[in-house]
Amino acid sequence: MLTLAEISLGQTSKVLAVDGPRAFRRRLLEMGLVPGTAVRVVTIAPLGDPLQIEVRGGQWSIRRAEAAQIQVEAAR
Amino acid sequence: MSDAHCEPGAASIIRSNARPQIVLAGNPNVGKTTLFNALTGSSAKVSNYPGITVDRRTGELPLPAGIADLTDLPGTYSLNARSAEEQIALDALVGLDGDPVPDVVVVCLDATQVARSAYLLAQIQELGARCVVALTMVDEAERGASAADTAAPDAAKLAALLGCEVVAVTARTKRGLKELTVAIDRALRKDRASVWRWTPSADLQAHLDAVREALPAAWRTETRHGIASPSADDALALWVLTCIEPRTGTDDDELDVPAELRAAATVRTVARGVDDEAVLGRWSWLDREIPKLIRRKVDRSRTERIDRILLHRGVGFLAFLGVMAVVFMSLFWWSSPVIDLIDQAFKEAGAQLHGILGDGIFTDFLVGGVIGGVGSVLVFLPQILLLFLFLGFLEDCGYLARVAYLMDRIMRTMNLHGRAFVPMLSGFACAVPAILATRTMERRRDRILTMMVVPLMTCSARLPVYTLIIGALIPGSRITQGLLMVGMYVFSVLTALIAAWVMSKTVKQLKAKRLPFLIELPPYRWPRWRDVMRMMWSKSSVFLREAGTVILGCSIALWALLYFPRDLPAGSPDYDALIERAPTADAKQALDDERQALHLASSYGGRLGHAIEPAIAPLGFDWKIGVGIIGAFAAREVFISTLGIVYAVGGDADEASEPLRTALRDARRTDGSRAYTPLVGFSLMIFFALACQCMSTLAVVKRETGGYSWPLFLFAYMTILAWIVSFVVYQGGRLLGFA
Numbered sequence: 001m002l003t004l005a006e007i008s009l010g011q012t013s014k015v016l017a018v019d020g021p022r023a024f025r026r027r028l029l030e031m032g033l034v035p036g037t038a039v040r041v042v043t044i045a046p047l048g049d050p051l052q053i054e055v056r057g058g059q060w061s062i063r064r065a066e067a068a069q070i071q072v073e074a075a076r
Numbered sequence: 077m078s079d080a081h082c083e084p085g086a087a088s089i090i091r092s093n094a095r096p097q098i099v100l101a102g103n104p105n106v107g108k109t110t111l112f113n114a115l116t117g118s119s120a121k122v123s124n125y126p127g128i129t130v131d132r133r134t135g136e137l138p139l140p141a142g143i144a145d146l147t148d149l150p151g152t153y154s155l156n157a158r159s160a161e162e163q164i165a166l167d168a169l170v171g172l173d174g175d176p177v178p179d180v181v182v183v184c185l186d187a188t189q190v191a192r193s194a195y196l197l198a199q200i201q202e203l204g205a206r207c208v209v210a211l212t213m214v215d216e217a218e219r220g221a222s223a224a225d226t227a228a229p230d231a232a233k234l235a236a237l238l239g240c241e242v243v244a245v246t247a248r249t250k251r252g253l254k255e256l257t258v259a260i261d262r263a264l265r266k267d268r269a270s271v272w273r274w275t276p277s278a279d280l281q282a283h284l285d286a287v288r289e290a291l292p293a294a295w296r297t298e299t300r301h302g303i304a305s306p307s308a309d310d311a312l313a314l315w316v317l318t319c320i321e322p323r324t325g326t327d328d329d330e331l332d333v334p335a336e337l338r339a340a341a342t343v344r345t346v347a348r349g350v351d352d353e354a355v356l357g358r359w360s361w362l363d364r365e366i367p368k369l370i371r372r373k374v375d376r377s378r379t380e381r382i383d384r385i386l387l388h389r390g391v392g393f394l395a396f397l398g399v400m401a402v403v404f405m406s407l408f409w410w411s412s413p414v415i416d417l418i419d420q421a422f423k424e425a426g427a428q429l430h431g432i433l434g435d436g437i438f439t440d441f442l443v444g445g446v447i448g449g450v451g452s453v454l455v456f457l458p459q460i461l462l463l464f465l466f467l468g469f470l471e472d473c474g475y476l477a478r479v480a481y482l483m484d485r486i487m488r489t490m491n492l493h494g495r496a497f498v499p500m501l502s503g504f505a506c507a508v509p510a511i512l513a514t515r516t517m518e519r520r521r522d523r524i525l526t527m528m529v530v531p532l533m534t535c536s537a538r539l540p541v542y543t544l545i546i547g548a549l550i551p552g553s554r555i556t557q558g559l560l561m562v563g564m565y566v567f568s569v570l571t572a573l574i575a576a577w578v579m580s581k582t583v584k585q586l587k588a589k590r591l592p593f594l595i596e597l598p599p600y601r602w603p604r605w606r607d608v609m610r611m612m613w614s615k616s617s618v619f620l621r622e623a624g625t626v627i628l629g630c631s632i633a634l635w636a637l638l639y640f641p642r643d644l645p646a647g648s649p650d651y652d653a654l655i656e657r658a659p660t661a662d663a664k665q666a667l668d669d670e671r672q673a674l675h676l677a678s679s680y681g682g683r684l685g686h687a688i689e690p691a692i693a694p695l696g697f698d699w700k701i702g703v704g705i706i707g708a709f710a711a712r713e714v715f716i717s718t719l720g721i722v723y724a725v726g727g728d729a730d731e732a733s734e735p736l737r738t739a740l741r742d743a744r745r746t747d748g749s750r751a752y753t754p755l756v757g758f759s760l761m762i763f764f765a766l767a768c769q770c771m772s773t774l775a776v777v778k779r780e781t782g783g784y785s786w787p788l789f790l791f792a793y794m795t796i797l798a799w800i801v802s803f804v805v806y807q808g809g810r811l812l813g814f815a
Contacts, residue, residue: 026156029359047485047486048485050593057376061484061595062592063593
């Protein structure tokens with residue numbers, strides 16, 4: 001299973017599902033990380049973590065461990 | 077107020093002579109504060125939400141029909157909440173927990189990210205609020221193109237879709253502000269309507285029905301709006317159903333919900349199903365409708381170009397170090413001329429007053445207690461103003477979020493927020509502005525954890541104490557002495573980081589939450605100086621008003637403690653006569669110093685120093701150091717002048733004073749041994765590094781946490797830690813033969 005944490009820099013992928021504890025998961029969903037949404041990894045922080053991602057025209061910092069809860073598929 | 081507000085069914089009918097209540101809601105970083113400032117002008121006031129230290133900003137909004145009250149909500153992406161401070165948004169939008177029911181809610185929609193900001197609007201509309209949309213960031217949506225080729229949606233089409241008026245505003249050019257107030261005025265006269273963009277399944281509806289029935293009277297629309305609306309009540313029931321989870325004892329929500337409602341919600345442990353249905357329901361509507369209105373993608377290339385430099389592995393880190401160096405230097409060095417000036421001015425004012433009033437207890441009270449106390453408050457102002465100038469600028473231009481991004485990896489290992497970096501760095505200058513700077517973190521848990529460790533950083537007031545001790549007591553070349561000073565800085569950083577880690581593992585309120593650490597990295601923007609200045613001023617005035625009064629009170633109390641009683645103990649020499657007969661000015665001065673020393677020793681503070689001697693003796697300290705420690709409560713550097721008085725070399729002694737250094741080296745215990753060995757000096761430095769010897773820090777923590785428990789905890793843990801480590805250093809050193 002591919003997760004957002006494994007997507008390489010600059011690549012766009014599509015959200016399949018979000019895992020994790022309830023409150024954690026709900027917050028990601030409310031930010032718009034719902035299945036079908038396009039996500040792009042914009043930069044990786046100099047120390048390797050967190051990641052800067054682009055979702056729905058906005059950019060966010062997300063930790064690798066959290067990105068690993070987001071299942072994605074590579075978008076064509 | 078116009079008659080038009082008093083229509084049947086309108087909430088305003090209940091308080092027909094009260095001003096209309098308008099609430100401003102929206103995501104963070106959508107220009108909400110700028111809009112608030114532009115709408116309310118100079119009438120804005122900052123206060124606190126009861127029980128929680130989140131700024132509550134209110135102001136007057138002139139509407140065509142009269143003045144309304146405008147409240148600026150904390151920026152939020154959704155109404156769902158886990159903590160009491162996240163619940164503020166719901167309470168204010170619905171009118172719970174003492175908040176008035178808002179007559180109109182103005183929702184800021186970001187023209188460059190319509191769908192995301194419309195999610196919040198969808199939630200607010202379900203609750204049955206009268207909404208008006210302020211479409212912000214329109215100028216940004218037009219960037220790189222003509223007005224005709226804007227990325228912003230058409231206001232009229234958006235209004236038709238959302239079912240409420242939409243006004244495009246640009247606060248900096250005042251475009252659309254007038255139209256917005258007219259739209260608010262019109263909305264006041266409309267009926268409330270609860271609008272849902274999705275239909276709950278039969279299962280979910282059954283849950284909603286059950287929870288709705290359990291809503292207490294104060295939560296029902298019948299009470300709040302004066303007219304019952306089942307679907308608006310459903311929306312509140314849905315909020316309860318999604319936010320309330322069964323209590324497990326760890327990582328529970330901190331929401332303020334009536335017990336019967338909590339019980340009704342927890343019986344329905346529906347968990348994920350509800351969340352998915354509601355959240356995906358709203359998003360699928362937004363994803364279907366909003367793209368039809370968006371003409372083109374927003375141009376974010378400028379921000380991406382800047383990020384490629386500022387977040388770069390090498391260059392980005394250098395830039396980061398540069399920015400932080402400027403912040404640090406300004407606090408540490410640039411502010412000191414102004415601080416010295418304030419110090420001098422208050423000394424001068426005291427001397428002048430002394431000259432006018434002559435000797436006497438009242439004069440001493442005014443000069444030593446009041447003027448000294450006011451001086452000790454104002455002396456913080458230069459650093460606070462400077463720090464908030466930088467913070468306001470960095471926050472508004474978007475870099476502060478990047479600081480958190482860059483530092484997260486390091487700060488996280490100690491369970492600290494990435495944004496705790498700037499307050500901790502500022503702690504090297506002074507803990508007081510540093511604690512005020514924790515406000516840049518949204519979560520209370522992150523703020524308090526940072527506040528608990530910032531006072532461990534080597535602040536500038538510890539520096540003279542270390543200089544005196546190292547200079548007077550630690551033998552060795554300048555290089556070893558310099559290395560020891562560097563060692564004290566490293567020690568403070570390590571203890572702060574370790575303390576943060578330990579507390580985040582052991583103190584229940586400070587444990588890390590299972591919430592995603594998502595930080596928005598907003599586009600780079602030029603800050604508006606007016607907003608930065610306004611924030612700088614409001615933070616400073618809150619400090620003066622709330623922390624300043626506590627600091628002043630403590631200063632006066634401390635002054636009295638070291639001043640009274642005025643009578644010297646029986647059997648003391650008659651100093652007045654002795655000074656009269658003394659042959660030289662130096663001899664007169666020496667006698668006066670001696671009298672001062674005797675006064676201090678017999679004062680209440682001096683007696684307290686004696687009383688605590690058994691407690692500090694195992695650390696190698698005698699009662700004289702005890703008096704110094706008590707005096708140091710006013711500010712750590714006061715330790716030096718207090719010791720100056722105790723050792724009869726005068727209260728104007730500073731860390732470089734040779735008479736004081738000699739006095740310390742020559743001081744003997746009753747058994748004739750040296751009172752200050754290098755080991756005692758070492759133990760004393762450790763004590764000063766770890767103990768919370770600063771009433772101003774405690775006053776600011778009290779103000780920022782809204783109660784006495786956190787400052788008491790801070791004082792207790794730091795004092796105990798200081799005692800234990802000093803004990804280990806001193807007694808361990810003796811065992812190893814360093815006495």
